Amino acid sequence: MNEPVVLQPDETFVLNVGPQHPATHGVLRVKMTMDGEYIYDAETVIGYIHRMHEKMAENRTYTQYLPNLSRLDYLSAMAYCHGYVLAVEKAAAIEVPERAEYIRAITVEMNRISSHLVWFGAFVMDLGGFSPLMYAFDDREQILDLLEGVTGSRLTYCYFRFGGLYNDIDDDFITGTRQFIKRMRKALKMYRNLVTNNIILMTRLKEIGPISVDLCQRYGATGPVARGSGINYDVRRNEAYSVYPEFDFDVPVFTEGDSYARYNVRMEEMEQSLRIIEQGLDKLPDGPVNPEKKIKTVKLPPGDYYTAVEAGRGSFGIRIVSDGDKSPYRLKLRSPTYSNMHLFDEACRGMLIADALAFMGSLDLVIPEMDR
Amino acid sequence: MIIETVKQQLQGLFPASPEAAPAVGGVDTQEGQKVEKGGKETPRVDGIIERNYAERGYHLDIQLAPDQLLAAVGILFDCGFFIETITGVDWIKDQQIEAVYDFSRYDFDLCRVVIRTRTPRSQPVLPTITGTYTGANWHERETHDFFGIVFQGHPHLIPLLLPEDADFHPLLKDFKA
Numbered sequence: 001m002n003e004p005v006v007l008q009p010d011e012t013f014v015l016n017v018g019p020q021h022p023a024t025h026g027v028l029r030v031k032m033t034m035d036g037e038y039i040y041d042a043e044t045v046i047g048y049i050h051r052m053h054e055k056m057a058e059n060r061t062y063t064q065y066l067p068n069l070s071r072l073d074y075l076s077a078m079a080y081c082h083g084y085v086l087a088v089e090k091a092a093a094i095e096v097p098e099r100a101e102y103i104r105a106i107t108v109e110m111n112r113i114s115s116h117l118v119w120f121g122a123f124v125m126d127l128g129g130f131s132p133l134m135y136a137f138d139d140r141e142q143i144l145d146l147l148e149g150v151t152g153s154r155l156t157y158c159y160f161r162f163g164g165l166y167n168d169i170d171d172d173f174i175t176g177t178r179q180f181i182k183r184m185r186k187a188l189k190m191y192r193n194l195v196t197n198n199i200i201l202m203t204r205l206k207e208i209g210p211i212s213v214d215l216c217q218r219y220g221a222t223g224p225v226a227r228g229s230g231i232n233y234d235v236r237r238n239e240a241y242s243v244y245p246e247f248d249f250d251v252p253v254f255t256e257g258d259s260y261a262r263y264n265v266r267m268e269e270m271e272q273s274l275r276i277i278e279q280g281l282d283k284l285p286d287g288p289v290n291p292e293k294k295i296k297t298v299k300l301p302p303g304d305y306y307t308a309v310e311a312g313r314g315s316f317g318i319r320i321v322s323d324g325d326k327s328p329y330r331l332k333l334r335s336p337t338y339s340n341m342h343l344f345d346e347a348c349r350g351m352l353i354a355d356a357l358a359f360m361g362s363l364d365l366v367i368p369e370m371d372r
Numbered sequence: 373m374i375i376e377t378v379k380q381q382l383q384g385l386f387p388a389s390p391e392a393a394p395a396v397g398g399v400d401t402q403e404g405q406k407v408e409k410g411g412k413e414t415p416r417v418d419g420i421i422e423r424n425y426a427e428r429g430y431h432l433d434i435q436l437a438p439d440q441l442l443a444a445v446g447i448l449f450d451c452g453f454f455i456e457t458i459t460g461v462d463w464i465k466d467q468q469i470e471a472v473y474d475f476s477r478y479d480f481d482l483c484r485v486v487i488r489t490r491t492p493r494s495q496p497v498l499p500t501i502t503g504t505y506t507g508a509n510w511h512e513r514e515t516h517d518f519f520g521i522v523f524q525g526h527p528h529l530i531p532l533l534l535p536e537d538a539d540f541h542p543l544l545k546d547f548k549a
Contacts (some may be wrong), residue, residue, distance in 0.1 A: 054518070055542050064537040090429065181417050217478070219507030220455040226478065228523035304473065306429035306484065308456075317474070321461050325515070330543075334457040371533060 010056045011276055015353070019048050022359045023126055025338050026367030030344075030360075034161040038353050044344050046230065050371040057331035058369050063162070065331075070156040072335065073369035075118050076312030077157050078111035078147075085160045086241060087307035087318040091300040092162070100164040100289040101243045106280040107147060107159065109273040111179070114143040115312035116266045123263070124195060126361040132195050139187050145178050147178050162298055163314035164290035174281060181274050188271055196267060205260035209359030211347055212257060218345040223314025224269065225363060228262035235310035242309075246283065247276045259362035266364070299326050313337050313364055337363075338372045374451065374481040375431055379420060380449045382432075385440050386419055393467040403536050430474075438498050441473075441521035445501045448475050448485060456484075458511035462517040464545040467493045469519050473501070491521065518543035 016067030027048035051370035122132035250267035311315035312335025456474035
């Protein structure tokens with residue numbers, strides 16, 4: 001399986017994977033130059049659903065841009081909205097009530113679990129196991145129902161406002177979330193016994209698609225991809241934004257660098273997110289969720305501001321260049337999948353095509369976020 | 373502290389000349405505040421400014437000439453920085469395009485570095501940094517898509533996010549759809 005392959009560049013053919021292919025989970029195309037079953041070279045072609053979110057930002061006010069953020073990564077939209085409101089609040093020096101910040105952290109972590117559950121189901125399905133998807137979506141459904149109750153939407157949330165939230169959470173949400181934590185802990189145990197320790201899964205993933213620390217540094221990989229390669233980097237802890245310093249949680253790191261390590265990072269992250277949610281509910285302070293003085297127009301002082309948050313797939317960054325107007329002069333979205341996918345071209349060389357698709361699944365791609 | 377190390381090494385790129393003297397190692401928050409109140413961010417002299425992280429989100433703000441870019445990026449690579457992103461800003465009033473390079477670190481020695489360099493708007497040309505950071509490839513292609521900056525030496529400078537026959541640059545301020 002892992003013997004070095006001597007590739008024969010003069011006997012190759014080109015294989016098009018995508019733009020419509022079940023394994024790419026979106027409109028992504030990979031032009032693979034194949035030597036038999038082995039990949040000689042690959043070129044990823046993206047941009048099929050590019051919508052120019054950055055130009056849209058220049059044409060609307062800061063508040064009008066809020067809904068755009070959840071259209072980037074529709075699976076962990078909450079984290080992207082969080083990054084944007086934090087960026088604007090930091091630049092405009094808007095104070096956020098503590099309760100609002102706690103609720104933000106709770107909902108972001110719930111969204112992270114639901115995002116990882118989609119990845120888990122889809123990834124295992126890529127590898128040929130269909131039933132875990134049904135279980136994962138069942139669990140995810142609980143989160144979507146809870147979040148729908150407070151935010152009003154199931155995927156494309158627009159729940160955060162500058163200085164606070166759209167509305168406060170209610171008792172139903174709190175009791176429902178506590179029940180969910182219990183349920184999810186049981187489910188994670190089941191996933192571990194049924195899927196993680198499954199010999200077929202291990203054989204499919206171990207030593208497949210190794211990513212070195214050097215590769216991560218050159219491509220700027222972050223999130224579970226970097227943490228699966230032994231890089232202890234999580235923006236939630238390294239930059240300690242929002243109320244994350246108040247929580248006691250671990251950052252799972254695996255040193256193997258293979259697909260199985262990335263799989264394990266995400267599985268353990270779900271447990272850690274549960275811990276954060278539980279602590280958040282315990283510590284949840286009373287008080288308002290919006291500032292006393294209503295914020296009408298948001299204008300940032302001229303300057304250049306950068307904010308990063310840990311989204312479901314890695315470090316999501318926002319750069320706002322302001323000229324003092326009510327809409328940004330320039331807004332740049334740094335999406336984690338973009339950098340994580342970029343290293344695929346180099347890392348998949350010499351791999352069997354079946355392994356490469358497993359490797360691609362372990363990168364956890366969300367195409368609209370990559371194309372923006 | 374890595375900030376001091378990086379600052380010291382980068383300082384070597386800016387030989388102290390009488391006129392450039394104030395810019396080199398420009399005083400940290402005072403400079404930042406002056407910028408804030410004056411309401412004028414640009415243009416500024418090449419040099420290193422230490423920014424207030426809590427306010428700006430990065431520690432070192434370096435503006436340099438295009439021919440110093442590779443040396444500066446090389447220093448950051450050797451210090452263990454990873455590439456966060458590359459982007460551009462169109463300063464149409466100055467008739468210049470600014471390329472902005474973001475770098476950060478994986479370890480706990482938190483230090484975010486921003487490198488800026490400006491190129492004339494009529495003929496925007498910059499050297500590529502793909503030789504050092506392979507991952508700059510897509511970022512530079514994207515910046516070429518949006519701003520039309522030509523990255524000299526780039527291995528594959530074709531449209532990435534825009535259609536393959538795109539001959540427009542949508543993030544330029546005078547772009548009309």
